[in-house]
Amino acid sequence: GAVVSQHPSRVxxxxxxxxxxxxxxxxxxxxxxxxxxxxxxxxxxLMATSNEGSKATYEQGVEKDKFLIxxxxxxxxxxxxxxxxxxxxxxxxxxxxxSSGSEQYFGPGTRLTVT
Amino acid sequence: xxxVKQSPQSLIVQKGGISIINCAYENTAFDYFPWYQQFPxxxxxxxxxxxxxxxEKKEGRFTISFNKSAKQFSLHIMxxxxxxxxxxxxxxxxxxxxxxxxxxxxxxxxxxxxxxx
Numbered sequence: 001g002a003v004v005s006q007h008p009s010r011v012x013x014x015x016x017x018x019x020x021x022x023x024x025x026x027x028x029x030x031x032x033x034x035x036x037x038x039x040x041x042x043x044x045x046l047m048a049t050s051n052e053g054s055k056a057t058y059e060q061g062v063e064k065d066k067f068l069i070x071x072x073x074x075x076x077x078x079x080x081x082x083x084x085x086x087x088x089x090x091x092x093x094x095x096x097x098x099s100s101g102s103e104q105y106f107g108p109g110t111r112l113t114v115t
Numbered sequence: 116x117x118x119v120k121q122s123p124q125s126l127i128v129q130k131g132g133i134s135i136i137n138c139a140y141e142n143t144a145f146d147y148f149p150w151y152q153q154f155p156x157x158x159x160x161x162x163x164x165x166x167x168x169x170x171e172k173k174e175g176r177f178t179i180s181f182n183k184s185a186k187q188f189s190l191h192i193m194x195x196x197x198x199x200x201x202x203x204x205x206x207x208x209x210x211x212x213x214x215x216x217x218x219x220x221x222x223x224x225x226x227x228x229x230x231x232x
Binding site: 091 | 147204208225227
């Protein structure tokens with residue numbers, strides 16, 4: 001399958017600071033990228049969908065000013081958690097989908113801990 | 116309203132046995148049904164997927180059975196191994212319509228599989 005990378009894999013930040021997570025499709029062009037959040041022992045919760053060069057579409061209840069998503073190229077999307085608080089601590093996972101099918105390929109995830 | 120219902124929540128199988136996980140969906144517009152495998156602390160990995168024009172798809176020890184009339188699909192893991200111990204998610208999506216919201220995956224709640232040696 002296609003490969004998606006995420007960086008960093010783990011990050012600890014202080015409350016009130018911002019943190020950026022990068023998601024890269026390594027061997028395909030991701031026309032659409034998705035950002036998910038996963039709580040322990042729970043399923044994946046879609047946060048937002050972004051098409052390259054367009055503004056992200058956020059799911060209901062997700063604050064677009066807090067979770068800034070940029071999809072500037074066909075291989076890179078970033079999620080910036082602004083003014084992070086302890087309740088933002090979670091496992092964030094991105095995925096990418098190419099232009100030729102329905103398959104979504106997921107990154108390895110980023111564990112965010114806000115202290 | 117959960118659109119994809121997955122069962123069981125957890126499953127314990129002996130090594131060499133068959134693991135069976137079931138999913139049911141409600142929306143007849145779904146046309147893509149993947150299964151993902153997730154190990155602790157890792158992202159989900161696409162395992163196998165099926166479209167409704169076939170009733171079964173097999174890849175190695177993994178088989179998807181699809182029943183369109185019943186709106187159900189299941190994952191069968193033959194000769195289950197301890198290395199298969201993971202959480203499995205079924206999902207469903209509508210036909211992709213680029214520029215719109217179609218094609219977003221709707222996930223089941225997951226099944227934690229433990230294969231005992």
